[in-house]
Amino acid sequence: xxxxxxxxxxxxxxxxxxxxxxxxxxxxxxxxxxxxxxxxxxxxxxxxxxxxxxxxxxxxxxxxxxxxxxxxxxxxxxxxxxxxxxxxxxxxxxxxxxxxxxxxxxxxxxxxxxxxxxxxxxxxxxxxxxxxxxxxxxxxxxxxxx
Amino acid sequence: xxxxxxxxxxxxxxxxxxxxxxxxxxxxxxxxxxxxxxxxxxxxxxxxxxxxxxxxxxxxxxxxxxxxxxxxxxxxxxxxxxxxxxxxxxxxxxxxxxxxxxxxxxxxxxxxxxxxxxxxxxxxxxxxxxxxxxxxxxxxxxxxxxxxxxxxxxxxxxxxxxxxxxxxxxxxxxxxxxxxxxxxxxxxxxxxxxxxxxxxxxxxxxxxxxxxxxxxxxxxxxxxxxxxxxxxxxxxxxxxxxxxxxxxxxxxxxxxxxxxxxxxxxxxxxxxxxxxxxxxxxxxxxxxxxxxxxxxxxxxxxxxxxxxxxxxxxxxxxxxxxxxxxxxxxxxxxxxxxxxxxxxxxxxxxxxxxxxxxxxxxxxxxxxxxxxxxxxxxxxxxxxxxxxxxxxxxxxxxxxxxxxxxxxxxxxxxxxxxxxxxxxxxxxxxxxxxxxxxxxxxxxxxxxxxxxxxxxxxxxxxxxxxxxxxxxxxxxxxxxxxxxxxxxxxxxxxxxxxxxxxxxxxxxxxxxxxxxxxxxxxxxxxxxxxxxxxxxxxxxxxxxxxxxxxxxxxxxxxxxxxxxxxxxxxxxxxxxxxxxxxxxxxxxxxxxxxxxxxxxxxxxxxxxxxxxxxxxxxxxxxxxxxxxxxxxxxxxxxxxxxxxxxxxxxxxxxxxxxxxxxxxxxxxxxxxxxxxxxxxxxxxxxxxxxxxxxxxxxxxxxxxxxxxxxxxxxxxxxxxxxxxxxxxxxxxxxxxxxxxxxxxxxxxxxx
Numbered sequence: 001x002x003x004x005x006x007x008x009x010x011x012x013x014x015x016x017x018x019x020x021x022x023x024x025x026x027x028x029x030x031x032x033x034x035x036x037x038x039x040x041x042x043x044x045x046x047x048x049x050x051x052x053x054x055x056x057x058x059x060x061x062x063x064x065x066x067x068x069x070x071x072x073x074x075x076x077x078x079x080x081x082x083x084x085x086x087x088x089x090x091x092x093x094x095x096x097x098x099x100x101x102x103x104x105x106x107x108x109x110x111x112x113x114x115x116x117x118x119x120x121x122x123x124x125x126x127x128x129x130x131x132x133x134x135x136x137x138x139x140x141x142x143x144x145x146x
Numbered sequence: 147x148x149x150x151x152x153x154x155x156x157x158x159x160x161x162x163x164x165x166x167x168x169x170x171x172x173x174x175x176x177x178x179x180x181x182x183x184x185x186x187x188x189x190x191x192x193x194x195x196x197x198x199x200x201x202x203x204x205x206x207x208x209x210x211x212x213x214x215x216x217x218x219x220x221x222x223x224x225x226x227x228x229x230x231x232x233x234x235x236x237x238x239x240x241x242x243x244x245x246x247x248x249x250x251x252x253x254x255x256x257x258x259x260x261x262x263x264x265x266x267x268x269x270x271x272x273x274x275x276x277x278x279x280x281x282x283x284x285x286x287x288x289x290x291x292x293x294x295x296x297x298x299x300x301x302x303x304x305x306x307x308x309x310x311x312x313x314x315x316x317x318x319x320x321x322x323x324x325x326x327x328x329x330x331x332x333x334x335x336x337x338x339x340x341x342x343x344x345x346x347x348x349x350x351x352x353x354x355x356x357x358x359x360x361x362x363x364x365x366x367x368x369x370x371x372x373x374x375x376x377x378x379x380x381x382x383x384x385x386x387x388x389x390x391x392x393x394x395x396x397x398x399x400x401x402x403x404x405x406x407x408x409x410x411x412x413x414x415x416x417x418x419x420x421x422x423x424x425x426x427x428x429x430x431x432x433x434x435x436x437x438x439x440x441x442x443x444x445x446x447x448x449x450x451x452x453x454x455x456x457x458x459x460x461x462x463x464x465x466x467x468x469x470x471x472x473x474x475x476x477x478x479x480x481x482x483x484x485x486x487x488x489x490x491x492x493x494x495x496x497x498x499x500x501x502x503x504x505x506x507x508x509x510x511x512x513x514x515x516x517x518x519x520x521x522x523x524x525x526x527x528x529x530x531x532x533x534x535x536x537x538x539x540x541x542x543x544x545x546x547x548x549x550x551x552x553x554x555x556x557x558x559x560x561x562x563x564x565x566x567x568x569x570x571x572x573x574x575x576x577x578x579x580x581x582x583x584x585x586x587x588x589x590x591x592x593x594x595x596x597x598x599x600x601x602x603x604x605x606x607x608x609x610x611x612x613x614x615x616x617x618x619x620x621x622x623x624x625x626x627x628x629x630x631x632x633x634x635x636x637x638x639x640x641x642x643x644x645x646x647x648x649x650x651x652x653x654x655x656x657x658x659x660x661x662x663x664x665x666x667x668x669x670x671x672x673x674x675x676x677x678x679x680x681x682x683x684x685x686x687x688x689x690x691x692x693x694x695x696x697x698x699x700x701x702x703x704x705x706x707x708x709x710x711x712x713x714x715x716x717x718x719x720x721x722x723x724x725x726x727x728x729x730x731x732x733x734x735x736x737x738x739x740x741x742x743x744x745x746x747x748x749x750x751x752x753x754x755x756x757x758x759x760x761x762x763x764x765x766x767x768x769x770x771x772x773x774x775x776x777x778x779x780x781x782x783x784x785x786x787x788x789x790x791x792x793x794x795x796x797x798x799x800x801x802x803x804x805x806x807x808x809x810x811x812x813x814x815x816x817x818x819x820x821x822x823x824x825x826x827x828x829x830x831x832x833x834x835x836x837x838x839x840x841x842x843x844x845x846x847x848x849x850x851x852x853x854x855x856x857x858x859x860x861x862x863x864x865x866x867x868x869x870x871x872x873x874x875x876x877x878x879x880x881x882x883x884x885x886x887x888x889x890x891x892x893x894x895x896x897x
Contacts, residue, residue: 027206028208031208033199033202033206033208034198034199034200035199036199036203036205036206036341036342036390037205038341038342038423038811039423039810039811040422040423041423041810041811041812043423043810043811043812044341044423044811046341073199074198074199075198075199077198078198083194083197083198084194086193086197087189087190087193087194087197088189090189090190090193090619090775090776090778090779092190092193092196092197093391093617093618093619093779093780093783094196094340094341094342094388094389094390094391094616094617095192095193095195095196095197095201095388095390095617096203096205096340096341096342096390096391096617097341097390098196098197098199099197099198099199102197120819121819121820122820124818124819125818125819125820126818127818127819128341128811128816128818129341129819130338130339130340130341130391130393130787130816131391131617131779131783132782132783132784132785132786132787132817132822133779133782133783134782134786134817134818134819134822135782135822135825136779136782137819138819138822
């Protein structure tokens with residue numbers, strides 16, 4: 001079916017089958033592979049994108065349910081200060097979960113520019129990092145404006 | 147000059163003696179301490195690429211015409227396929243090829259665990275491949291699985307011969323002891339759950355097979371794939387620029403690679419075979435469960451007289467028994483030791499190496515046992531560990547190349563001294579305490595490993611070697627080493643890795659070996675290039691070579707002259723300076739190991755059984771530290787995985803059917819950011835003067851080893867309860883508390 005999708009400020013016209021996930025369309029049809037798939041059932045957070053600024057799990061979001069909401073992926077956060085703060089703090093190891101971490105963190109600091117450690121832990125608990133970069137993710141979000 | 151030598155190679159505790167050719171390593175070790183770049187913190191050079199999602203993982207690769215694979219897997223732990231008709235699947239929409247056990251020997255009609263691969267379908271899309279699986283007409287004769295490891299040992303269902311080790315006379319040692327402690331410890335099966343699942347994309351280019359794969363060992367995949375396909379190794383090209391975690395489970399090509407290669411051959415198209423998360427947790431490996439029946443004897447002054455262990459490892463249908471007896475054999479000086487290790491062959495998925503396989507499990511048993519002994523002897527745990535410190539290698543009676551465990555203990559003191567104060571902060575049902583555990587592990591790395599360094603006329607350098615960075619930050623460490631040797635700012639050094647067609651042989655990223663194997667080779671290659679630059683500079687500036695050196699991107703002379711490097715190399719136009727380096731041999735007649743100690747601080751709610759870990763102090767001796775920033779990340783990551791292992795992670799198996807009950811990430815509980823305690827990292831950072839031109843050992847595995855035992859011992863300190871089994875769920879905690887109460891009934895309260 002034909003859909004229009006706004007991703008990172010760009011408008012796309014797509015012909016996609018009903019039932020496809022937003023993640024698969026982003027990755028396969030638009031080539032935006034910064035959005036990662038860790039479990040494809042909404043448990044790990046690697047596929048996190050923003051829908052009108054609100055974090056959503058794109059692997060369990062059907063593309064035809066997105067409607068007019070604006071999609072922001074990691075590619076749309078290229079110059080976000082969180083990218084630099086994640087690198088500075090060494091808040092990534094293998095880096096597979098990192099785009100999802102940064103997308104989640106961007107929504108947090110947008111809503112709350114000076115989050116406490118507890119607020120960071122609450123907001124970021126849905127993004128699994130198996131390498132265990134958590135202490136430095138916390139540091140990166142605390143110091144995102146430095 | 148190249149030399150033919152006999153050397154020891156060690157990976158994950160397995161030693162092999164082998165002949166290798168090594169080039170002389172003429173490079174003098176650097177003195178101890180931070181240098182201009184090496185030994186100073188540096189954010190990873192590929193950090194932004196990874197953070198922005200630009201790094202292309204195997205999972206992100208989309209090749210033109212690429213097909214996708216779905217695999218028919220056994221729903222039963224043990225079965226026989228009595229009928230397998232794929233005719234309808236072959237005809238299904240989008241299907242391009244179907245493989246059965248008649249086509250490929252990694253597919254089976256006699257599955258021995260849930261998830262064993264039986265058939266494979268390649269289709270235009272993954273959804274079409276999955277749909278076609280339903281069209282395979284398969285009938286199963288379900289057989290009774292063998293699941294209990296002790297029962298497997300009784301029935302003689304073993305992976306290989308039991309491994310026995312004896313030193314001295316254990317029965318005499320126990321007879322001489324003033325105190326004997328006997329206990330049974332159990333550790334559970336845990337799953338790696340790398341964020342990127344196991345996967346490969348295979349494409350035939352003429353008669354060359356390209357394998358894009360998520361791997362810890364590019365050259366191992368190349369060799370094993372070539373062998374499987376019966377083609378020369380140079381006809382296999384293996385590529386892995388970025389990979390999303392392995393932790394030991396990605397040391398080999400895996401069935402998925404062979405399936406993709408065969409399907410690619412039949413369809414003449416690129417084929418992806420990627421495990422789903424649920425498949426990952428059935429078939430891609432695990433840290434096998436263990437049962438450890440241990441005894442220790444000691445004199446009243448704390449001197450160990452005997453250590454004995456009977457270890458049963460629940461290996462699975464295939465795999466290997468991890469070296470769980472290792473810590474008991476190696477950690478302490480003890481004249482009488484006897485161990486036996488059984489690998490139970492049972493109907494569960496094959497195990498795989500998982501970050502210090504065996505030593506995590508064995509250290510939990512041994513270090514808890516030692517603490518129970520300390521409590522009985524009324525000797526402080528730190529003191530007991532010092533009393534029994536091994537000054538030389540007890541297994542092979544060889545000197546250590548370096549060992550700073552006593553220094554680790556010394557640095558632990560100020561933390562350890564807080565334990566009385568911590569215990570006094572217990573309040574109401576929340577009891578607080580501290581515990582410690584020591585760590586021993588390998589981490590020498592070894593030859594062969596090679597690197598090239600290319601310096602162009604622009605005065606920039608490229609390190610070229612076909613190694614992999616599995617997320618540990620080795621790409622950055624190699625850039626630091628080359629930059630240091632070439633006297634270049636690190637932003638003028640690129641590192642080209644991840645492709646067997648573009649660089650020489652490089653070591654596996656397992657067994658804490660990437661930095662100690664590759665680092666010296668990179669330094670030697672950079673040194674070779676630097677030497678050539680100095681030779682050219684001496685001729686250009688009419689000076690003797692011995693007065694010249696490279697620093698801050700310049701050629702400098704002892705009399706104060708300084709010329710930008712690009713001024714000199716600019717003369718070369720298209721000419722290039724090419725340096726090559728090889729990893730020198732490990733020191734002969736010495737044992738190269740890593741050491742450390744961790745201290746945990748916990749709070750336990752004795753009414754509900756909730757355990758909270760408040761703090762872990764980690765003090766490790768791994769020789770020279772190349773990048774203190776990346777090193778602290780490795781330590782934190784190891785501890786956090788250890789925390790999951792200790793408190794929450796456990797693969798659950800239906801005891802009747804052998805079906806895995808929690809293969810998803812909501813049911814399998816890994817730590818999140820909200821579960822992380824305060825972590826203090828201290829590294830001794832003293833180069834091993836006998837080990838290579840760097841004196842650096844590996845750090846990937848040591849930090850996970852003592853975490854579980856330190857936490858369990860802290861729980862004993864807080865509550866008096868002996869933890870004998872992991873994970874320490876509320877059930878286990880309440881059981882241990884009830885047992886402790888039973889033991890002290892009638893006696894004065896222990897807490």
